[in-house]
Amino acid sequence: MLSKGEHQTVPLSVLLKRELANEKVERPELSHGQASQSKKGEDFTLLKTECQRVLGDGITTYSVFGLFDGHNGSAAAIYSKENLLNNVLGAIPADLNRDEWVSALPRALVAGFVKTDKDFQERAQTSGTTVTFVIIEGWVVTVASVGDSRCVLESAEGDIYYLSADHRLECNEEERERITSSGGEVGRLNTGGGTEIGPLRCWPGGLCLSRSIGDMDVGEFIVPVPYVKQVKLSSAGGRLIISSDGVWDALSAEVAFDCCRVMPADAAASQIVKEAVQVKGLRDDTTCIVVDIQPPEKPNPPLAPLKKQGKGVFKSMFRKKPSESSSHTGKEFSEPDVVEELFEEGSASLSERLDTKYPVCNMFKLFVCAVCQVEIKPGEGISIHVGSKNSRKLRPWDGPFLCSSCQEKKEAMEGKRPSGDGRYSSGSD
Structure with a gap:
């Protein structure tokens, strides 16, 4: 795959305009399956399909697939399974249209992960968990991850894409x-x-691991800030494999996809777990979720062609932006049929991750904590830019803002001592 900086992202508005221009916004059909063999009983999954973004309309649906690989107990994994989605959704402003909602997901996922970690640590339990969290809205797949579980995509064209990042200290x-x-x-x-x-x-x-949810006994420099990647699949769809390290310690992505070729999703998940256990034995909880994203009226699982490239080579087919001005963008992207990257960011800095602006749809909710979403009175909010290395001049009204509790969480993750010095508030003069 191309490393960060070697490819450019495609504006989401361009993709949506292209769909409207074609006078059809076909939604894919999803099928999924999961399988697991338990050693410690610390792996948990979340499978939610046909969630409604706008309640009652039956059209604005999305699906959520989560894998939580706990360690030092199961409490963090269970808590994350039960609370993470609501925390993510709570960080998305109301009244957003579809393209705004999808664009808001990366920032909301960061806030949701940090809030989940912060709330769990207040329970003073020492367990932790990896999280691989996948939200599918139409053809757009958004993945947020901490730890060493992985989400891998094989497109219908036969190319493999890593949609998560490994946060193992050994290799990072x-x-x-x-x-x-x-x-x-x-x-x-x-x-x-x-x-x-x-x-x-x-x-x-x-x-x-360098990132997880929980693990308060390790220190807060083990952060819950996720790597986030958002892609738009081609009209031919593809297959996702979301697995814990029990699978990936035994199988490469290529082997995982090859061993379940032409199988439906439920059988594919079982086959992947079976293959992984055969290779290394049941040394760890071994869990797999398979999701097939397919065009309508094509009920069979994706049949990827045999790859021409050598084994272990992962080809990146992300569409690049044109070098011309954005006024030519619609023409440049008129007829692509490849996986296209919309967003990628892995920084552990909240100042960087929460600086992306949401569409301002409700000015009355401007002063809310960017992490926990509590309302902040004028004068109490702390600019997230305080203490950052950003060279631009800070202004008292520059948001987003944090409450004092989340500011302390941010400073702890950065190895700083909470201090009242140098804070800019949301209402200071």
Whole structure:
């Protein structure tokens, strides 16, 4: 796949205008299945189809698929399963149309993940969980992830795309540097006499992940800020595999897709789990969700052609923006039939992740906390830009804003001590 910076995103408005120009907005048909073999009983899933964005209309529907791989107990996984979706939806302003709602998802997912983590940690329980959270609205797939579960897409054209990121310290140098600069330590387990074994872990706590929900005993530099990727599938659709590390430690993405070729989604999920357990045995909870996204009137699972590229090569077919001005964009993107990237961001900085503006549909709700959504009185909101390295001049009215509790959470994740110095409020002079 192309690395960040080697491809450009496609404006969502362009894609929606193209659909309207064709005078048809066909919604895909979804089928799904899940399978699991339990070792510790800490894997949980959330499967919700035909959710209504606008209650009662039966048209503005979306589907949600979540995988929660708990550790050190199941409490964080269960809590996230029960609360994360509502926290995400609560961070989306009301009265948005479809394209605004889809555009708002990446920012809302960040707020929802952080709120879920913050609320769970207030319960003073020490378990944690990875989260891979998928929202499908029409042909648009939005994935948010922390930890080492993965969501992988195989398009109907036969190309494979990673829609999540691995937050294992062993393989992510940037995350290791972030943790050490925030006050944590990264190293292997020391058995005495200078002997070190196992994967890189964060100390105290010994967690081998850099991002999760929960894990309050490890320190808040293990952050809940998710990597988010949003893509639009081609009109031919594709297949998603959402699995815990019990699958990915045993199978590559190519092998996972190949082992369940032409199977319906429920049988495919079972086959993937079976293959993974055969390779390494049941060493961990092994869970898989398969989602087929297909054009209407095509009930069979996607039949991807045999790949011409070598094994283990993942081809990126994201449509690039034209170099000309945006006035030519509609013409440039008139007839693509490939997977197109709409959004990608993995920064752990809330200042960066929450700076994207929502469409302003209700000015009366301007002063709300960008994370927990509580109303903030004028003068009490703290600009999220406070303390950031942003070179632009801060102004007292620059939002978004955080309540004092969420500001303390932000500072803790950045390795800072909460302080009243230098704060800009939403109503200061």
